[in-house]
Amino acid sequence: MGKKNTAAPAATSGKLKGGEGFEQYYHALFTHRWPALKEALLQEVSPVAWQTDSNLPSYYLDAASIRAAVSLPLEGAETLLDLCAAPGGKTLVISSLMEADATLLSNERSRERLTRLIRVADQHMTEGVRKRVSICGKDGATLCKNPANQFDRILLDAPCSSERHVLTSPQYLEQWSPARIKTLAMAQWALLSSAFRMLNPDGYLLYATCALSPEENDKVVARLKAKFPDVEFVHDLPPIPAKVSQFCETALPEPEITEHGFHVLPDNAGGTGPLYFSLIHKKPLEDGE
Numbered sequence: 001m002g003k004k005n006t007a008a009p010a011a012t013s014g015k016l017k018g019g020e021g022f023e024q025y026y027h028a029l030f031t032h033r034w035p036a037l038k039e040a041l042l043q044e045v046s047p048v049a050w051q052t053d054s055n056l057p058s059y060y061l062d063a064a065s066i067r068a069a070v071s072l073p074l075e076g077a078e079t080l081l082d083l084c085a086a087p088g089g090k091t092l093v094i095s096s097l098m099e100a101d102a103t104l105l106s107n108e109r110s111r112e113r114l115t116r117l118i119r120v121a122d123q124h125m126t127e128g129v130r131k132r133v134s135i136c137g138k139d140g141a142t143l144c145k146n147p148a149n150q151f152d153r154i155l156l157d158a159p160c161s162s163e164r165h166v167l168t169s170p171q172y173l174e175q176w177s178p179a180r181i182k183t184l185a186m187a188q189w190a191l192l193s194s195a196f197r198m199l200n201p202d203g204y205l206l207y208a209t210c211a212l213s214p215e216e217n218d219k220v221v222a223r224l225k226a227k228f229p230d231v232e233f234v235h236d237l238p239p240i241p242a243k244v245s246q247f248c249e250t251a252l253p254e255p256e257i258t259e260h261g262f263h264v265l266p267d268n269a270g271g272t273g274p275l276y277f278s279l280i281h282k283k284p285l286e287d288g289e
């Protein structure tokens with residue numbers, strides 16, 4: 001299995017731009033693996049069905065997204081938050097799997113995407129589940145300022161470079177530069193640090209992106225470890241809950257291991273992904289820590 005270079009392309013990265021710069025940047029990251037990975041990224045994704053009830057329409061999403069969402073352990077969790085929830089696929093997955101007395105708050109800052117999130121919830125959730133899902137349109141980076149916002153489990157699927165979409169769009173490819181990655185990493189950090197502040201002790205946070213670069217993945221969550229003493233990365237994923245098979249009949253991909261998380265890459269996962277995720281536990285601290 002080919003591995004990527006976890007160091008970002010160095011000194012020349014500031015001069016890279018457009019399609020040629022994109023090619024140089026990601027070839028430096030993935031070296032000999034890049035041609036096969038790029039080819040896989042250019043192929044059309046085959047989404048899989050998630051169906052909450054036989055009387056409701058299926059929702060289609062990337063199998064890698066399901067794999068990430070089902071990795072958030074929900075046993076014993078009463079309060080859940082999906083911080084950047086639109087278009088709604090991962091909200092649908094975790095709401096289907098949460099315990100019968102649990103509640104979920106799904107948040108989306110973008111007004112346009114919020115409308116889509118509400119539509120997905122209304123059309124694809126059973127009535128009983130929908131009653132326990134609240135939807136709001138706040139800035140996730142400042143949601144932590146309200147002391148009432150405390151949760152047992154948080155899913156953060158952060159806005160990212162989405163290189164798969166960049167590659168298939170001449171306009172976005174022409175506009176690409178490493179500066180975009182740095183800007184996104186700053187926004188991701190603001191969201192992640194906000195999410196961790198809202199996480200209850202002994203809770204779990206799942207951070208995810210569809211980005212390729214460690215700058216938006218492992219290096220963002222590494223900052224969390226450097227800042228907060230109660231951060232603990234989960235290196236052994238919990239088993240996929242048996243209940244998942246009630247909603248999805250497709251076998252889910254197994255991710256590759258990174259320094260602080262996991263990565264589903266399409267050249268090694270039947271075309272699904274890319275999807276990075278890191279499962280983070282908030283350790284209860286002893287007095288004085």
